[in-house]
Amino acid sequence: GIKLDMITATCAISCLACILMGALANLPIALAPGMGLNAYFAYTVVGYHGTGKVSYRNALSAVCIEGIIFFVLSVVGLRQWFARMIPVSLKTATASGIGIYLAFIGLQSSAGIGLITSSSATLVELGGCPPEYRDANNVCTAHHMQGGPTWLGVLGLMLIGTMLLYRLKGAILIGILVVAIISWPRPTAVTYFPHTPSGDEAFNFFKKVVTFHPIKNTLAEFHWDLSSGDIWIALITFLYVDILDCTGTMFSMAKFGGYMDDKTQDFEGSSMAFLVDSAAIAIGSTFGSSPVTAFIESGAGIAEGGRTGITTIVTGIMFFIALFFAPIFASFPPWATGPALITVGAMMMQNVLQINWKYIGDGLPAFITIIMIPFGYSIGYGLIAGIGSFIFINSTVFILFKVSRGRIAPPNYEDRDDWVGFVTRGGIKSNIPPWILRLFGKKPATIASPSNNSSEEDLAEKQVAEIV
Amino acid sequence: GIKLDMITATCAISCLACILMGALANLPIALAPGMGLNAYFAYTVVGYHGTGKVSYRNALSAVCIEGIIFFVLSVVGLRQWFARMIPVSLKTATASGIGIYLAFIGLQSSAGIGLITSSSATLVELGGCPPEYRDANNVCTAHHMQGGPTWLGVLGLMLIGTMLLYRLKGAILIGILVVAIISWPRPTAVTYFPHTPSGDEAFNFFKKVVTFHPIKNTLAEFHWDLSSGDIWIALITFLYVDILDCTGTMFSMAKFGGYMDDKTQDFEGSSMAFLVDSAAIAIGSTFGSSPVTAFIESGAGIAEGGRTGITTIVTGIMFFIALFFAPIFASFPPWATGPALITVGAMMMQNVLQINWKYIGDGLPAFITIIMIPFGYSIGYGLIAGIGSFIFINSTVFILFKVSRGRIAPPNYEDRDDWVGFVTRGGIKSNIPPWILRLFGKKPATIASPSNNSSEEDLAEKQVAEIV
Numbered sequence: 001g002i003k004l005d006m007i008t009a010t011c012a013i014s015c016l017a018c019i020l021m022g023a024l025a026n027l028p029i030a031l032a033p034g035m036g037l038n039a040y041f042a043y044t045v046v047g048y049h050g051t052g053k054v055s056y057r058n059a060l061s062a063v064c065i066e067g068i069i070f071f072v073l074s075v076v077g078l079r080q081w082f083a084r085m086i087p088v089s090l091k092t093a094t095a096s097g098i099g100i101y102l103a104f105i106g107l108q109s110s111a112g113i114g115l116i117t118s119s120s121a122t123l124v125e126l127g128g129c130p131p132e133y134r135d136a137n138n139v140c141t142a143h144h145m146q147g148g149p150t151w152l153g154v155l156g157l158m159l160i161g162t163m164l165l166y167r168l169k170g171a172i173l174i175g176i177l178v179v180a181i182i183s184w185p186r187p188t189a190v191t192y193f194p195h196t197p198s199g200d201e202a203f204n205f206f207k208k209v210v211t212f213h214p215i216k217n218t219l220a221e222f223h224w225d226l227s228s229g230d231i232w233i234a235l236i237t238f239l240y241v242d243i244l245d246c247t248g249t250m251f252s253m254a255k256f257g258g259y260m261d262d263k264t265q266d267f268e269g270s271s272m273a274f275l276v277d278s279a280a281i282a283i284g285s286t287f288g289s290s291p292v293t294a295f296i297e298s299g300a301g302i303a304e305g306g307r308t309g310i311t312t313i314v315t316g317i318m319f320f321i322a323l324f325f326a327p328i329f330a331s332f333p334p335w336a337t338g339p340a341l342i343t344v345g346a347m348m349m350q351n352v353l354q355i356n357w358k359y360i361g362d363g364l365p366a367f368i369t370i371i372m373i374p375f376g377y378s379i380g381y382g383l384i385a386g387i388g389s390f391i392f393i394n395s396t397v398f399i400l401f402k403v404s405r406g407r408i409a410p411p412n413y414e415d416r417d418d419w420v421g422f423v424t425r426g427g428i429k430s431n432i433p434p435w436i437l438r439l440f441g442k443k444p445a446t447i448a449s450p451s452n453n454s455s456e457e458d459l460a461e462k463q464v465a466e467i468v
Numbered sequence: 469g470i471k472l473d474m475i476t477a478t479c480a481i482s483c484l485a486c487i488l489m490g491a492l493a494n495l496p497i498a499l500a501p502g503m504g505l506n507a508y509f510a511y512t513v514v515g516y517h518g519t520g521k522v523s524y525r526n527a528l529s530a531v532c533i534e535g536i537i538f539f540v541l542s543v544v545g546l547r548q549w550f551a552r553m554i555p556v557s558l559k560t561a562t563a564s565g566i567g568i569y570l571a572f573i574g575l576q577s578s579a580g581i582g583l584i585t586s587s588s589a590t591l592v593e594l595g596g597c598p599p600e601y602r603d604a605n606n607v608c609t610a611h612h613m614q615g616g617p618t619w620l621g622v623l624g625l626m627l628i629g630t631m632l633l634y635r636l637k638g639a640i641l642i643g644i645l646v647v648a649i650i651s652w653p654r655p656t657a658v659t660y661f662p663h664t665p666s667g668d669e670a671f672n673f674f675k676k677v678v679t680f681h682p683i684k685n686t687l688a689e690f691h692w693d694l695s696s697g698d699i700w701i702a703l704i705t706f707l708y709v710d711i712l713d714c715t716g717t718m719f720s721m722a723k724f725g726g727y728m729d730d731k732t733q734d735f736e737g738s739s740m741a742f743l744v745d746s747a748a749i750a751i752g753s754t755f756g757s758s759p760v761t762a763f764i765e766s767g768a769g770i771a772e773g774g775r776t777g778i779t780t781i782v783t784g785i786m787f788f789i790a791l792f793f794a795p796i797f798a799s800f801p802p803w804a805t806g807p808a809l810i811t812v813g814a815m816m817m818q819n820v821l822q823i824n825w826k827y828i829g830d831g832l833p834a835f836i837t838i839i840m841i842p843f844g845y846s847i848g849y850g851l852i853a854g855i856g857s858f859i860f861i862n863s864t865v866f867i868l869f870k871v872s873r874g875r876i877a878p879p880n881y882e883d884r885d886d887w888v889g890f891v892t893r894g895g896i897k898s899n900i901p902p903w904i905l906r907l908f909g910k911k912p913a914t915i916a917s918p919s920n921n922s923s924e925e926d927l928a929e930k931q932v933a934e935i936v
Contacts, residue, residue: 038587099567103839108591116843120605121507123576123586126844137588157836158860165828165861165878193574346835348826357818360633367814368625371571375584376594392626410633439726 005211009287011323012215017280017292018316022309025272028301029253030315031280034293037241045234053230059225062231062284064222066238067282067291073243074274080266083247088265088417090386092354093366095252097373097382098296099348102341104374109138112338113153148189152179153335160343172304172340179336192333206331212324215287222285242291244380246277249294256348257302283287296379299344359415361397365390404425476694479791480683485748485760486784490777493740496769497721498783499748502761505709509758513702521698525691528753530699532690534706535750535759541711542742546607548734551715556885558854560822561834563720565850566764567816570809572842577606580806581621600662616657620647621803628811640772640808647804660801662921674799676695680792683755692755710759712848714745717762724816725770764847767812827883829865833858 010033017031046052054062073079106112109127117127118138129140130147156179163171183192188205190192194205205211221279226232253266254260261267273294280292301311322329355364369386373379400408478501486498513527514520522530541547574580577595583741585595586606597608598615624647631639651660654671661671673679694700722728722735729735741762748760769779822837824830837854841847868876 001889023596100839103835104843107839107843110589115840118586118588118591119845120586123584123592123606123841124845126846126849158857161832161857162861162864164832165865166876167879248824281866342836342839343832345839346832349835349838350831352820353825357821360629363818364629364632364811364814367571367817368810370817371568371575371810371813375572375575376592377587377590378591381594389626389629393630396630397633399699408634411635 002159005215006288007326008213008215011287011319011326012118013280013284013287013289013292015316015319015323016283017276017313018319020280021273021276022312022314022316024309025269025276026309027250027253027267027269027273028257028298028306028308028311029250029273030295030298030312031277031292032319033284033290034245034295035244037238037245037293038290040237040241041438045230049445054234055223055227057221058225058231059234060288061222061224061275062226062235063238063289064282064285065226066235066242067278067280067285069239069244070278070281071275074271074278077271079243079247079274080271081269082243083251084265086247086251086383086387087365087390087419089355089362089366090383090390091248091251091265092255092351092371093369093386094248094373094379094383095255095351096349096366097370098249098252098379099345099351100370101345101374101377101379102296102299102348103345106338106341106345108338109134109334111334112341113157113335114147114150114338115153130189132196135428149183149192149333149335152182152190155179156336157339157342160339164343170304172300172343175343176332176336176340178331179339181337183264183333187292192331202331205327208327210324211326213326238291241378241380242281242293244383245378246274246294248379248383249296249298250274252296252348253294253298253302253350255351255354256299257307259307269339296468297341297344299348300340303344356415356417359410359412359417359465361393361410362391362417365393473683474756475794476683476791477757479787481748481752481755481757481760481786483787483791484751485744486780486787488748489741489744490780490782490784492777493737493744494777494852495718495721495735495737495741496725496766496776496779497718497741498763498766498769498780498788499743499745499760500763501752501758502710505706505713506758508705508709509702513698519826522696522702523691525689526693526699527702528756529690529692529704530694531706531757532750533694534703534710534755535746535748535753537707538710538746538749539743542739542746545739547711547715547742548739550711551687551719551738551801552733554719554851554855555830555833555858555887557823557834558837558851558858559716559719559733560723560819561837561854562716562841562847562851563723563819564817564823564834565838566717566720566847567813567819569813569836569842569845569847570764570767570816571813574806574813575811577602577802579623579802580701580809581803582615582618582806583621598657600664617651617660617801618802620650620658621806621864623647624804625807625810628807632811638772640768640811643806643811644800644808647807648800651801651804652799658667661797670799673795676795678792679794681794701728706759708850709846710749710761712851713846714742714762716847716851717764717766718742720764720816720819721762721766721770723819723822724767725775727775751845765809765812767816769836771812803839824883824885827878827880827885828863828883829858829878832861 012292014030021027021029021031030093041059041063044052045054046056070079076354104116107116109115109117109131114131114134115126115128116124117129117140119125120139126144127134127138128145128147128150129143131149132143133140133147134220135141156175159178160171160175163174168174182188183190184206185191186193186195186199191199193199193206217294226235250270250273251260251267254270259267277292277294284290284292301315354368357366364385368389369382371382372385376382376385397410397413401413482498482500484710489495489497490674509527509531512520513522514524518524537546572584575584576582577585577599582602583596583597584592585597585602585608587593588607594612595602595606595608596613596615596618597611599617601608601610601615603609609737624643627646628639628643636642636728641716650656651658652674654661654667655661659667661667661674694703718738718741719728719735722738727735745760745762752760769783812935823834825834833854836857837850839850840853841850844850865878865881869881
């Protein structure tokens with residue numbers, strides 16, 4: 001009962017959020033309840049069968065409050081300000097780290113081809129065993145590299161790669177479909193429906209084709225109680241992970257889709273995107289859903305050529321269709337979609353080429369961001385690690401430079417990235433979103449971009465002058 | 469007894485192998501019993517307390533035979549031929565993947581700062597708990613991100629990064645020493661010698677400063693018996709993992725150190741390096757050691773400026789000193805050396821910039837190599853995955869091109885890398901190492917490098933002509 005309620009609720013809020021994002025912000029960024037925070041919501045906050053420190057209804061109210069705080073932060077422009085403060089090398093690194101993260105997910109068994117499994121000694125190891133030889137901890141107990149589904153996934157990856165090389169339209173979609181259709185007949189070694197109790201159950205659901213499960217239990221009865229410390233920890237965690245995850249994802253997609261404005265380090269529609277996202281979090285909580293966020297899987301749509309809100313509206317419509325054709329959508333095996341994640345990962349990883357590796361003060365924090373996203377399994381953690389190391393290294397350099405009156409500086413100090421965090425609008429430091437200025441009848445000033453003609457020295461001086 | 473015997477044997481063979489490598493091949497590549505194969509040797513082949521299918525003495529004989537086969541392959545030039553056959557994008561990708569692999573090791577608890585720990589759901593997760601809160605499976609049970617050693621490791625990483633930015637000589641070494649010395653006093657939260665039974669034991673060993681443990685048990689009594697299938701599996705695994713690991717590591721270090729010859733895709737002294745490595749494997753087996761291989765940690769020496777065999781000879785001398793000062797060397801905590809691995813990883817990862825991302829036939833196999841090295845936890849697996857996907861995609865393209873008489877080709881076919889696998893020497897396809905030719909009084913022909921003046925079309929035709 002409750003499980004099917006949750007599926008319906010998830011599809012419904014994702015559908016609504018995607019259509020809003022497409023229609024209002026005109027961006028190819030899909031929204032849905034995020035994978036990191038829903039695990040945190042379910043296993044840490046509420047706990048298995050409600051054994052956690054916070055009740056489900058209480059946790060939901062925290063989600064709703066988080067969405068509202070988020071919305072207010074977006075309206076006053078604090079989110080945009082924060083997004084602009086992130087150094088450009090870290091934004092690029094985030095896109096690159098998400099690429100490796102996507103590939104990592106695509107290689108695992110839960111949402112991928114199962115080539116990589118768990119190991120207590122080395123954390124990860126080559127698995128590739130048939131699904132029935134994986135234990136509860138994702139460890140292959142026998143028959144390593146003999147799993148039909150894994151090899152079918154590898155074939156899917158090769159097919160998608162080859163089709164992309166010839167620039168075939170719909171390469172990723174065709175690859176997913178081919179592997180899924182091969183996995184549907186039951187009497188094969190690569191079937192998604194083996195002759196086991198759970199296989200029978202999945203196949204019976206598949207055969208239904210059409211189904212609809214309305215939300216019967218009233219999921220969203222809020223319990224407004226902020227008296228415990230645990231609810232505050234949950235609320236704050238929701239808030240900062242959401243801000244970092246969502247900001248990181250949106251900017252990475254803008255970079256990947258090529259619609260990032262290099263001068264302002266922002267993209268058109270970003271303010272509206274942040275507003276839609278935060279509104280969707282609050283609305284989602286009334287459906288009983290954990291926080292909605294920008295999905296890194298949007299990269300697959302961008303890889304297929306999606307650049308506008310039409311992509312997102314189509315995604316929303318698919319979520320609506322999924323409400324009724326759940327049996328079909330649930331029958332795409334993970335080894336059919338895993339290859340798409342790996343290919344999109346390969347594309348997004350190439351952002352690494354734009355990082356300023358020449359200057360360690362930019363390069364090392366970027367590298368830390370890149371590795372901490374997949375290995376920390378969170379975009380937020382990657383950004384925190386990157387921002388922290390960026391501040392440590394560059395504050396040290398800045399202080400030494402000031403104290404020594406310019407005598408102590410790294411040998412290639414002039415190679416560092418320009419930092420647009422303190423860029424001015426019309427001569428005045430301002431981070432108010434343009435639409436608010438327009439609302440009050442003021443024309444937003446164009447952003448003073450660093451001119452390409454002035455020498456690096458000039459720029460450095462200008463920057464220091466602005467900061468001091 | 470047996471444990472200290474093994475430490476003495478490992479130091480002794482590593483010392484000998486490094487000095488040979490430095491003196492004969494003049495390369496900054498350290499040799500020691502490799503981390504992947506020794507785990508395979510100990511846990512899979514011989515098994516815990518000898519519970520495996522092959523006895524210790526039998527497995528040792530397989531190592532010795534492997535070293536001899538390896539030596540023969542190097543003499544006849546098959547290893548060099550194989551090394552040259554690997555597409556250039558995959559060699560570059562291997563160096564890049566090793567960078568991420570090093571950083572991954574440096575982030576874990578066994579040989580790093582313990583920031584990343586195990587998770588059954590997502591394989592990896594942010595850990596950072598104090599060592600006493602990690603269970604046997606490397607999972608943090610409580611106090612995430614509250615571990616003193618992890619934070620000290622983060623500080624070490626920041627120190628090394630900042631010192632490298634100012635190009636301080638010995639930055640990596642200073643960073644390791646600072647963290648180690650901070651970890652030696654006992655009454656702190658970051659001590660390597662807590663007041664526990666195992667901490668007391670480690671501290672008592674540390675206080676000895678000088679010690680020497682001669683090999684008492686005759687470790688290396690071979691048992692020459694190749695009648696079981698299991699010994700053959702072990703032998704073949706040793707052989708191919710060693711070939712791939714060692715080749716991949718040596719070429720990556722050549723790229724990292726800047727002494728790779730782009731024309732021949734080879735480096736000076738490679739033949740001798742392969743001979744020394746294979747000889748060290750056979751000699752090592754008489755000491756009772758698992759296969760010796762080129763160490764990716766050599767990157768730390770190259771990062772500090774090492775370019776010749778002197779670096780390796782010094783490494784060998786340090787192994788000799790370690791025979792007597794084991795108490796000191798054993799007292800460098802993993803969170804002191806982890807930051808060095810992460811920094812060197814950041815440097816090696818930058819090889820990614822040289823990969824030919826424009827052409828998917830080069831770029832996707834390169835990406836697969838990069839991700840499969842850390843996630844498959846093996847350089848060999850990464851290379852196999854990369855080579856396999858390279859062959860699949862590019863054979864398909866080649867066959868389609870031939871069958872369609874040049875009509876079906878990828879839109880940017882001319883962007884692909886030149887493949888030097890079939891390069892000719894003096895007009896004749898030859899892969900005999902130069903020193904063998906010299907031995908027989910023949911002057912080795914210079915390698916016909918693809919001229920930069922000829923058009924891409926010409927090159928493609930030439931290549932096709934050579935292959936057919």
